Amino acid sequence: MNILVIGSGGREHAVIKSIKKNPAVETVYCLPGNGGIAADATCVNIGAKDIDGIVKFASENKIDYAVVTPDDPLVLGCVDALTAVGIPCFGPDKKAAIIEGSKAFSKDLMKKYGIPTAAYEIFDDMDKAIAYLQNKDMPIVIKADGLALGKGVIIAQNLAEAEEAVRSMMADKVFGASGDHVVIEEFLTGPEVSVLAFTDGKTLVPMVSSMDHKRAHDNDEGLNTGGMGTVAPNPYYTADIADVCMETIFLPTMNAMNAEGRTFKGCLYFGLMLTPKGPKVIEYNCRFGDPETQVVLPLLESDLLTVMQAVTNETLADVEVKFATDQSACCVIMASAGYPQSYEKGYEITIPAEVADSVYVAGAAIKDGKLVNSGGRVLGVTSVADTLPEAIAASYAKVEKIHFDNAFCRKDIGQRALKAMKE
Ligand code: AMP
Ligand code: GLY
Numbered sequence: 001m002n003i004l005v006i007g008s009g010g011r012e013h014a015v016i017k018s019i020k021k022n023p024a025v026e027t028v029y030c031l032p033g034n035g036g037i038a039a040d041a042t043c044v045n046i047g048a049k050d051i052d053g054i055v056k057f058a059s060e061n062k063i064d065y066a067v068v069t070p071d072d073p074l075v076l077g078c079v080d081a082l083t084a085v086g087i088p089c090f091g092p093d094k095k096a097a098i099i100e101g102s103k104a105f106s107k108d109l110m111k112k113y114g115i116p117t118a119a120y121e122i123f124d125d126m127d128k129a130i131a132y133l134q135n136k137d138m139p140i141v142i143k144a145d146g147l148a149l150g151k152g153v154i155i156a157q158n159l160a161e162a163e164e165a166v167r168s169m170m171a172d173k174v175f176g177a178s179g180d181h182v183v184i185e186e187f188l189t190g191p192e193v194s195v196l197a198f199t200d201g202k203t204l205v206p207m208v209s210s211m212d213h214k215r216a217h218d219n220d221e222g223l224n225t226g227g228m229g230t231v232a233p234n235p236y237y238t239a240d241i242a243d244v245c246m247e248t249i250f251l252p253t254m255n256a257m258n259a260e261g262r263t264f265k266g267c268l269y270f271g272l273m274l275t276p277k278g279p280k281v282i283e284y285n286c287r288f289g290d291p292e293t294q295v296v297l298p299l300l301e302s303d304l305l306t307v308m309q310a311v312t313n314e315t316l317a318d319v320e321v322k323f324a325t326d327q328s329a330c331c332v333i334m335a336s337a338g339y340p341q342s343y344e345k346g347y348e349i350t351i352p353a354e355v356a357d358s359v360y361v362a363g364a365a366i367k368d369g370k371l372v373n374s375g376g377r378v379l380g381v382t383s384v385a386d387t388l389p390e391a392i393a394a395s396y397a398k399v400e401k402i403h404f405d406n407a408f409c410r411k412d413i414g415q416r417a418l419k420a421m422k423e
Pocket of ligand 2 (some may be wrong): 212226227285288289290291292
């Protein structure tokens, strides 16, 4: 089989390594991929948002199955376009991808179907938004409506910050058209859990839970990033909480999308907060999380491609989706100093062969035959072990063996989870 994966991050690298375990897979193409992914797939420089280019490539290269991983192409209708030319795909169509593409849509969906989430109001008028803020409890959360590369969320500590956030989104358009509508919502507290789920619209199978580390520096300090590391499973996510989530959030969401005529097929990502009043949805994503995927897929014992094809064929109920529930995984991201702000590119990356299997490359290119960093988040290093402390230690031992100038990583990935396990 010829497989096509759209995207260029560590998540795509993890998906590719997992798919390649299926013996029927002959060739994997990745558009655009990156210099590190090139070790495991044929990368072709067609951008993930170039839907026409992707469809042309897929048609010309006898692609049997395509996996569309990032939010942009999903929201732009990449799955619709590939399906229209007869290529089966993993990922939601455009109508369903709106669950991530518009926060206003997802908040209204939750309200309509009684799915627990933070109380909120949506505004398209800046003066009304600012008037609304005047007697509200602080902190308060301001979100740009559309995709904003994970940066469109501001937690304002006081009224001045909240007003500034609204102005920057609605008047200064710091997130472009995403700021035409803003969602203002209640600030929730509690541990955060990421749960990815396979669903074909009839059946929903949650994957092992995980914990992201979004801040750039140790002790959750510094700016928000695309994720500096993950562990799985998430110790806060007990079997009882999982049952509550299935009943009050996961299945109601699948059913709500069906009722709206927007059946979701693919990987639905639930960003949850375990509040004192029970689990609530912070956000939905219409795709695998990054770097959650880098700890979740290494724990998958079933064949990924088989599960994905079952989602496409709406036969998910018939396949086994088994995770190594007695094991733990830890992924440590190595970034270039200065990330998520300015950072330097072009430093040579050396990855010894003995750790290469554990590495998912996110931001690297090949230059003069050498692998060099081309992004802020450069790569992730994952280990699976019988216990979480062993997985953490193994990942940091591998990090020691990988080199590029100006590399940095958080030293405390997994420590919050270990603390929770002792509580
Ligand atoms: P999002 O892009 O919606 O995932 O938001 C980014 C981060 O902002 C989340 O991971 C939370 O840590 C935080 N956040 C978002 N919404 C809320 C909320 N209503 N209350 C508290 N924190 C939030
Ligand atoms: N790790 C969060 C995300 O993928 O959106």
